[in-house]
């Protein structure tokens with residue numbers, strides 16, 4: 001698997017990511033303040049339990065409700081986003097030309113405990129089946145130690161091998177409309193493979209708190225079902241650099257068929273202008 005470990009981000013890191021490299025940057029110093037802030041929020045959310053122990057000390061519904069409250073808070077938290085700007089700068093990205101979507105904290109309980117849909121262990125998927133943006137870079141960071149039993153997995157064989165999927169009929173607007181109307185959803189939560197993906201192709205990537213994993217949104221990846229006994233806490237962001245979109249740079253599309261590109265999912269870091277407005 002093309003994994004690159006770099007103490008500092010290479011100048012051409014986005015080209016490498018668009019070629020399928022999984023880029024690990026260990027112990028990213030500018031990430032420290034953000035991590036401390038989110039860990040403090042987690043401590044407060046689960047007090048008096050320590051976050052890794054909370055799933056054993058709280059009722060399942062209470063555990064899930066506290067995660068959901070934290071997730072909602074973080075999505076609207078300008079301070080958390082502000083703390084990520086030095087991290088973007090470390091990778092040469094400027095707030096005026098970089099776009100991102102939701103800042104997402106995910107907590108994957110161990111075992112068969114109930115999960116909120118936003119925390120579900122996702123099966124094999126490419127983010128680009130839904131976002132349709134091939135310049136999308138995913139940033140993944142754990143908040144507590146990770147093991148191979150609670151990690152993220154990739155299917156390197158499928159970087160350039162098509163996987164039959166239902167992205168051609170997936171529509172987020174329709175999904176949201178159906179939910180608003182209380183109708184039974186006819187659109188799945190996320191586009192999925194329509195056949196079987198050989199699980200033996202999956203390779204778990206294990207990094208530790210302070211490390212960052214960057215990968216193309218076109219990589220086939222999955223949540224490793226958590227059999228470790230301890231919940232997995234992670235944060236995800238997804239960025240798009242305007243220069244890449246304008247220059248047509250990005251990962252190859254081997255099997256995505258989403259009917260349109262929802263550029264409006266991504267907003268400019270400095271003033272929240274939707275990417276769709278900038279490209280219009």
Ligand SMILES: [Fe+2]
Nearest residue numbers: 125126127221
């Ligand atoms: Fe994903």
